[in-house]
Structures are given as C-alpha cells and as structure tokens.
Amino acid sequence: MTESQLNPEEIDTKGLIACPECDLLIRKTEAGQGIKGLCPRCGCTLFHVKKDPIERTLILSLTGLIFFVPAMVLPIMTLDTLGLEQSTNIIQGIRALFRDGFHMVGVIVLLTAVIVPLIKLTLLFYVSMALRIRADWNNMGPTFRFYQRMDEWGMLEICMLGILVSIIKLIDIAQISYGIGLFCFVSLLIITIVSSVSLDEHTYWSLIEGPSR
Numbered sequence: 001m002t003e004s005q006l007n008p009e010e011i012d013t014k015g016l017i018a019c020p021e022c023d024l025l026i027r028k029t030e031a032g033q034g035i036k037g038l039c040p041r042c043g044c045t046l047f048h049v050k051k052d053p054i055e056r057t058l059i060l061s062l063t064g065l066i067f068f069v070p071a072m073v074l075p076i077m078t079l080d081t082l083g084l085e086q087s088t089n090i091i092q093g094i095r096a097l098f099r100d101g102f103h104m105v106g107v108i109v110l111l112t113a114v115i116v117p118l119i120k121l122t123l124l125f126y127v128s129m130a131l132r133i134r135a136d137w138n139n140m141g142p143t144f145r146f147y148q149r150m151d152e153w154g155m156l157e158i159c160m161l162g163i164l165v166s167i168i169k170l171i172d173i174a175q176i177s178y179g180i181g182l183f184c185f186v187s188l189l190i191i192t193i194v195s196s197v198s199l200d201e202h203t204y205w206s207l208i209e210g211p212s213r
C-alpha cells in the first residue's frame with residue numbers, strides 16, 4: 001500500500017518504515033535476534049536484527065576506549081641516531097607539528113586521530129551501556145543521533161589510515177623501529193571501523209524510541 005492510498009489521518013509515520021528499493025510503507029514489528037525483515041513486494045532487506053547487537057557494540061566500544069590511552073601515550077616509533085634512542089607518541093607528534101608551524105596538519109591529525117575517535121567511542125559506549133542496563137536516560141535519542149552525524153564523516157577513518165601509512169613509510173626510510181603505541185593505534189583504528197560498520201542502528205533506534213521511554 002502506498003502513502004497516497006491511505007487516508008492521511010490513518011498515517012502514523014512513527015511506526016512505519018519505507019522500503020529503500022520500492023518505497024512500500026510497512027509497519028514496524030518487533031523482531032527477534034537473527035531475524036531478517038524482507039519487503040513483501042520486492043524482497044529487498046529492510047532490516048536485519050543481528051545476534052546480541054548491543055552486547056557486541058558495548059564490548060567493541062569499551063575495548064576501543066581501553067586501547068585509546070596507550071595508543072596516545074605509548075611510543076609509536078623509536079628513532080635511533082648514533083646510538084641515541086628517541087621515542088615519540090601521537091601527542092608529542094602533534095605538538096611537534098604545531099611547534100614547527102604545520103598548524104593545519106596539526107589540527108587535522110588532532111581531530112582525526114584523537115578527538116573524533118574518542119568522542120565516537122564514548123558516545124557509542126554511553127548509548128550501548130544505557131540500553132544494556134535498561135537505564136531510562138532521557139537524552140539517548142539526541143546522543144545517538146549525534147553519534148550517527150559524526151559517523152557520516154567517513155573520511156576521518158581514511159585520514160587516520162593516511163597518518164598510519166605515513167608513519168610506516170617513515171619507518172622504511174629512517175632508522176626507526178615500531179613502538180607498542182603503533183600496535184595500539186592500529187587496534188584503535190580497526191575497532192573504530194568495525195564498531196561503526198557492525199552497529200545495528202535499527203535495533204538501537206527501536207529500543208531508544210521503545211514504549212518504556
């Protein structure tokens with residue numbers, strides 16, 4: 001049934017979802033874990049309730065937050081010059097960029113490698129935790145919407161990857177060795193990407209907008 005065939009007073013858009021392929025409007029139903037919702041007209045997948053979607057995202061975001069601190073403060077590389085070893089972590093690297101006058105690059109690295117991953121993981125952890133313990137925190141909707149806005153800037157992960165590639169290239173040309181911080185930074189990057197790709201937004205929204213709230 002299309003929207004034009006319905007009496008406008010009967011349309012309760014809150015409980016409806018539109019098929020992305022054929023625009024068919026379908027009433028949202030509660031679906032169990034592992035259930036796939038298919039469009040009855042064209043067979044397109046409308047939603048897919050993955051197994052333990054909240055538990056998995058909660059663990060991923062928590063792991064990301066745990067990796068965040070060592071990724072920032074542990075040395076990502078060690079420079080060996082005439083037997084003198086000098087280690088650098090991400091924070092020192094950013095400070096060096098500002099000190100040497102590369103302000104624009106410094107701001108980009110600060111945003112993509114530090115601020116945005118930290119905010120994204122914190123928001124995701126906050127919302128997942130609230131849903132997991134069924135807390136009735138009233139700012140869940142705006143918080144999750146803000147997370148989704150930040151997640152739409154997909155370029156940030158690519159910038160983060162760029163930073164990583166330049167570090168690895170530097171290791172190739174100079175007397176530099178990997179630090180444990182680099183391993184933590186790579187883990188942080190992977191966790192940030194996996195947590196946003198595997199996020200079950202449909203289940204999150206249906207729980208946030210659920211009858212108990």
Ligand SMILES: [Zn+2]
Nearest residue numbers: 019022039042
């Ligand atoms: Zn359809």
